[in-house]
Structures are given as C-alpha cells and as structure tokens.
Amino acid sequence: MTSTGDVEGRAGPPVWWWGRRRDVVVDVALGAASAVECAWEGVSFAHEAGVPTAVGVLFGLAVGATLVVRRRWPVAVVLVGIAVTPAVMGFLLGVVGLYTVASSEVPRRITATLTSMALAATFAVMYLRTSGDTEAGRTFVLMLSVFVAVALTVPPVLLGLYIGARRRLMESLQERADSLERELSLLADRAEERAEWARTEERTRIAREMHDVVAHRVSLMVVHAAALEAVAAKDPVRAAKNAALVGDMGRQALTELREMLGVLRREEPVRAVPVAAAVSVALVGGSGSGSGSGSGFEDGPSLGELEALVGQSRVAGMAVEMVVHGEAAAAYAAEVEQTAYRVVQEALTNCHKHAPGARVVVRLAHREGEVAMQVENGPCDGSAAEPGLPSGGNGLVGMRERVLGLGGVFVSGPTDAGGFKVSAVLPVGAGG
Known part of the structure; x- marks a missing residue:
C-alpha cells in the first residue's frame, strides 16, 4: 500500500486504503473530474473510431474513474493513462498518475520506466497528429512534440519526487523527535531516581554522623549520672567530680549539635562544596577539640586523639587498655583517620551499653599500606548494673558502611570467651 499524504493528524478512522477522510474526498473529486474530462474526449474518440458516441462516453467515464484508486495502485493508473x-484522452489522469507514482514508495527504477513510457507515448501521438500539417516544417513539428511531451510528463514527476522526499524527511524528523522525547523521558526518570537515591544517602549519612558524634558522649553522660546517683550521699567529692564530667560532656555534645544544625541551615555551601560533603565535614568536625570549624576533614578527629577517647571511658569506670603496634610511616588521609576514630568510638559506646563492667582492649596496628583497629571486650561482670542506655541497632551498620566506603574490611561478632569483638582494616591510601 502506498500513500502520498502524511498520515499524522487523521480526522477519523481509515477508509479502505485511504489514511484520512480528506484523502477520500480529494481522490473522489479528482476521479470525477477525470471521468468528465475523459467522457468529453470520448465523443471525439467515438467519431474517429467509428463507434457509437455512447460507447465512447462510457469508455471515457471508465478510464477517468480509475484515478480514484491512484493511492492503492498508482502503477496501474499510469499504465491506463499511457494506454x-x-x-487523445486522460490528460488529468496522466499528470496526476505520474505525480502519484513519483511521490509514493514505488521503486525508482519503476518510476523511471513509467516516465520514459509516458514521455515516448506522448511524443509519438503528438508527432503523428501534427506531422500531417504541410504548412509546419518537420523541425517545428519535432520540437513541438518534444516540448509537449516533456511539459506533460517531467513537471509532475519532479513535483512528486520533491513531495515524496519532503514527506520522508518530515517522517524521519518526527521519528527522531519521538525518539528524543522518549530518551528525555528516560533521562528524567533516571535523574529522579538518582535524586531520590541522593536524598536517601544524605539522610543515611546525617543519621550515621549524628549517631557517631552524639551517642558516645551521651552514653558517657548517662554512665557518669548513674555513678553520681550512687555516690552522691556517700562521697560528695567524687559526686562533684562526676557532676563536672557530666557537665563537660553535655557542653561538648551541645557544641557539636550546633555545628550540625549550622551546616544544615546554611544556604550556600562553603567554596561550592556539595551539601553532602559539607554536612559530613561539619558533623565530624571538632569532636576531638570541642569546637571544630567544620570547614574540612582536617578539623575532624584523628588517630592521635584515641588516647583521650580511651581516657574518657576510663574516667567513666570502664577497665580499658589500649595497645598500639608499629608506627605510621606518614600521616594518613583525613578520611582514614576519622573513620578509624569513629569505629573505635562506636565500639566503646557499645561496650558501655551492652558490656558494663567488662574488660576492654583497644588495639591499633600500623602496617604497610593499611591501618587496623580492634576493640574487644570480655564477658560482662554480673555485679555491674546495666546503665539502661537505649540502642538503635545502627551502630554496627554505620561502622560497616564507613569502612566499606573506603575500600576496607569490617568484621564483628561474639568471641569464644563470651565477649564481643569489632575489627576493621583500612587501606592508608583510601582517602587520597
């Protein structure tokens, strides 16, 4: 099936081989006009052929009406016109038929053959009908025949080729536009998925950082508050000391909370740093010194502050020992030191929560190309009172995410002696 019109924007359902109702009206009108023309010319044909006029008229009507099927069988219409x-009938039939063949999807070799046949037939008929005129020279008759043949065949073919190429170009552009629209839709969906993933990651990061920064100090505050309650009446000096420690811990926790909220409320990140990085920097910043600026990883905790961290747990009554193996060949990346610090900090917090009175050993090993840390506690002392600290169940998950994010290895689980062990290994070039 061939078509000479754009099938887009149909005014109604297709009718037979027509794609639009407008095409039906156009072809029927052309067929009627061609039938009237051929019927009129059929009168002269009947006189010349010596047949009744009615036969010539009916023959002309039948021939002209074939133009109605030009979209369905364009080659047949052209062959009828040539026949x-x-x-000397079918002027409109021949012109419109050649245009239809050239503008449709008929192979170009067939179009060229039909055009040559129509050109030759028109030239021959014109030459034979004008050559009997003795007043006109042979050269004039020849030129006139060539001119009429070319005028009746070449323009409709060229116009049809142009319209067909233009239609195919428009269809190609429409297909490309539809393809681009689908690609843009897919890109928009993927962008929305990435944005949702980024929001989820940001919420997870903020929750993890807040847990790491605040939970340790609050846990120590609860432990000191319990000790303060136990010795308040018996040992006022120790009670005052514990109260001062609780106050220090609370002030440090408040300072860190202010830094977190300050970054979350900031309208523009410092030096165009992404929001996630800015939040992470501020959340980890200053936990060792108490008032970090939050402007970079360098302001966060480091391995050099582990001794002070362990000392805070000792003051809270935990029997904790720290063992260091080897020495760092050079300063580690800030992300590595902070992650190592947070792992030890969270492990000590879990010891306060779940293993009161247990002996704890913190091991730090500097190896070639990596740094390892391990926090192991023994079985709980049955005489020690439970501190009643709540647990969100996210501590081990947060530690694992931190370590794996830097390409390290994280292992945790119970020991054969009835305690619990947390181990992590970080490549020293993870943050470089």
Whole structure:
C-alpha cells in the first residue's frame, strides 16, 4: 500500500486504503473530474473510431474513474493513462498518475520506466497528429512534440519526487523527535531516581554522623549520672567530680549539635562544596577539640586523639587498655583517620551499653599500606548494673558502611570467651 499524504493528524478512522477522510474526498473529486474530462474526449474518440458516441462516453467515464484508486495502485493508473494516450484522452489522469507514482514508495527504477513510457507515448501521438500539417516544417513539428511531451510528463514527476522526499524527511524528523522525547523521558526518570537515591544517602549519612558524634558522649553522660546517683550521699567529692564530667560532656555534645544544625541551615555551601560533603565535614568536625570549624576533614578527629577517647571511658569506670603496634610511616588521609576514630568510638559506646563492667582492649596496628583497629571486650561482670542506655541497632551498620566506603574490611561478632569483638582494616591510601 502506498500513500502520498502524511498520515499524522487523521480526522477519523481509515477508509479502505485511504489514511484520512480528506484523502477520500480529494481522490473522489479528482476521479470525477477525470471521468468528465475523459467522457468529453470520448465523443471525439467515438467519431474517429467509428463507434457509437455512447460507447465512447462510457469508455471515457471508465478510464477517468480509475484515478480514484491512484493511492492503492498508482502503477496501474499510469499504465491506463499511457494506454489511452493514442485516443487523445486522460490528460488529468496522466499528470496526476505520474505525480502519484513519483511521490509514493514505488521503486525508482519503476518510476523511471513509467516516465520514459509516458514521455515516448506522448511524443509519438503528438508527432503523428501534427506531422500531417504541410504548412509546419518537420523541425517545428519535432520540437513541438518534444516540448509537449516533456511539459506533460517531467513537471509532475519532479513535483512528486520533491513531495515524496519532503514527506520522508518530515517522517524521519518526527521519528527522531519521538525518539528524543522518549530518551528525555528516560533521562528524567533516571535523574529522579538518582535524586531520590541522593536524598536517601544524605539522610543515611546525617543519621550515621549524628549517631557517631552524639551517642558516645551521651552514653558517657548517662554512665557518669548513674555513678553520681550512687555516690552522691556517700562521697560528695567524687559526686562533684562526676557532676563536672557530666557537665563537660553535655557542653561538648551541645557544641557539636550546633555545628550540625549550622551546616544544615546554611544556604550556600562553603567554596561550592556539595551539601553532602559539607554536612559530613561539619558533623565530624571538632569532636576531638570541642569546637571544630567544620570547614574540612582536617578539623575532624584523628588517630592521635584515641588516647583521650580511651581516657574518657576510663574516667567513666570502664577497665580499658589500649595497645598500639608499629608506627605510621606518614600521616594518613583525613578520611582514614576519622573513620578509624569513629569505629573505635562506636565500639566503646557499645561496650558501655551492652558490656558494663567488662574488660576492654583497644588495639591499633600500623602496617604497610593499611591501618587496623580492634576493640574487644570480655564477658560482662554480673555485679555491674546495666546503665539502661537505649540502642538503635545502627551502630554496627554505620561502622560497616564507613569502612566499606573506603575500600576496607569490617568484621564483628561474639568471641569464644563470651565477649564481643569489632575489627576493621583500612587501606592508608583510601582517602587520597
């Protein structure tokens, strides 16, 4: 099936081989006009052929009406037009038929063959009909025949080729536009998925950082508050000391909370740093010194502050020992030191929560190309009172995410002696 019109924007359902109702009206109108023309020319044909006039008129009507099927069988329409050329009828039929063949999807070799046949038939009929005129020279008759043949065949073919190429170009552009629209839709969906993933990651990061920064100090505050309650009446000096420690811990926790909220409320990140990085920097910043600026990883805790961290747990009554193996060949990346610090900090917090009175050993090993840390507690002392600290169940998950994010290895689980062990290994070039 061939078509000479754009099938887009149909005004109604297709009718037979027509794609639009407008095409039906156009082809029927052209067929009627061609039938009237051929019927009129059929009168002269009947006189010349010596047949009744009615036969010539009916023959002309049948020939002209074939133009209605030009979209369905364009080649047949052109062949009919060529066949009736000797009868000097079918001018509209031949012109419109050649245009339809050239503008449709008919192979170009067939179009060229039909055009050549129509050109030759028109030239022959014109030459034979004008050559009997003795007043006109042979050269004039020849030139006139060539001119008429070319005028009746070449322009409709060229116009049809142009319209067909233009339609195919428009269809190609429409397909490309539809393809681009689908690609843009897919890109928009993927962008929305990435944005949602980024929001989820940001919420997870903020929750993890707040847990790491605040939970340790609050846990120590609860432990000191319990000790303060136990010795308040018996040992006022120790009670005052514990109260001062609780106050220090509370002030440090408040300072860190202010830094977190300050970054979350900041309208523009410092030096165009992404929001996630800025939040992470501020959340980890200053936990060792108490008032970090939060402007970079360098302001966060480091391995050099582990001794002070362990000392805070000792003051809270935990029997904790720290063992260091080897020495760092050079300063580690800030991310590595902070992650190592947070792992030890969270492990000590879990010891306060779940293993009161247990002996704890913190091991730090500097190896070639990596740094390892381990926090192991023995079985709980049955005489020690439970501190009643709540547990969100996210401590081990947060530690694992931190370590794996830097390409390290994280292992945790119970020991054969009835305690619990947390181990992590970080490559020293993870943050470089």
